[in-house]
Amino acid sequence: MFHPAKCTVLRICKNPRHRIETTYTLHGETLQSADSSKYLGVTLSDDLQWKKHINSTAAKGTRTLGFVRRNLRDCTPVVKSAAYTTIIRPQLEYASSVWDPATATEAHTLEQVQRKAARFVHNRYTDRTPGCVSKMVHDLGWDSLQHRRYLARLMMLFKISNSIVEVPENPLVHSDARTRGTNRFYQIPASSTIYKNSFFPRTIRDWNLLPAEVTNCQTLGSFRAKVVTLKPCHLQQH
Numbered sequence: 001m002f003h004p005a006k007c008t009v010l011r012i013c014k015n016p017r018h019r020i021e022t023t024y025t026l027h028g029e030t031l032q033s034a035d036s037s038k039y040l041g042v043t044l045s046d047d048l049q050w051k052k053h054i055n056s057t058a059a060k061g062t063r064t065l066g067f068v069r070r071n072l073r074d075c076t077p078v079v080k081s082a083a084y085t086t087i088i089r090p091q092l093e094y095a096s097s098v099w100d101p102a103t104a105t106e107a108h109t110l111e112q113v114q115r116k117a118a119r120f121v122h123n124r125y126t127d128r129t130p131g132c133v134s135k136m137v138h139d140l141g142w143d144s145l146q147h148r149r150y151l152a153r154l155m156m157l158f159k160i161s162n163s164i165v166e167v168p169e170n171p172l173v174h175s176d177a178r179t180r181g182t183n184r185f186y187q188i189p190a191s192s193t194i195y196k197n198s199f200f201p202r203t204i205r206d207w208n209l210l211p212a213e214v215t216n217c218q219t220l221g222s223f224r225a226k227v228v229t230l231k232p233c234h235l236q237q238h
Helices: 051-072 077-093 104-122 132-140 145-161 199-207 220-227
Strands: 008-010 032-034 036-039 042-045
Touching: 008 036, 042 051, 051 077, 051 104, 077 104, 077 145, 104 132, 104 145, 145 199, 145 220
Parallel strands: 008 032
Antiparallel strands: 036 042
């Protein structure tokens, strides 16, 4: 049974002036309105922006990194790196196919957590040489979080189109014979920035830029093996 104290009303509307203010009650109690609410671990905002969720995710990752630093400060770099990739990074990537930042500012907010983790692993907190942290990340063999989210979205689209996951395929998503190559999807038209940067329109743009040898893969394993080896020139810039 739902408890009124744990329920809120979230009105999602593109234009606040068109928002319908209606009172909702549950078990005789009036529900409070909110401009954001967490659902299955993802913060949804009334303007369909992901800034609050991204800031919350970065803050959670930073707190966890602080905990790991306090408890593993005397451990070897191998142990520290494993702690980051198994405890902290999954927090930064949970459900990222849905909320993958479309702006450089929001992407940078998340990358900063990984850069702090790289300093922790190398135990180099005072080095301010230009490019030093980027080199630390590279030496650890960590891909950027942005690149990992890009790969995650592509693999999710592969799973959806091949019925590997229980996600209904968007009825607008189908092969488009007008595009060059094989196994390409129809590019969904989007009149708003929010929709343009949502999962299907955005990921289809990335998918249609992949080489045919990647999109024609028959299994998720072969698709992943090929897509992770692509050179940067094949990747969609965000």
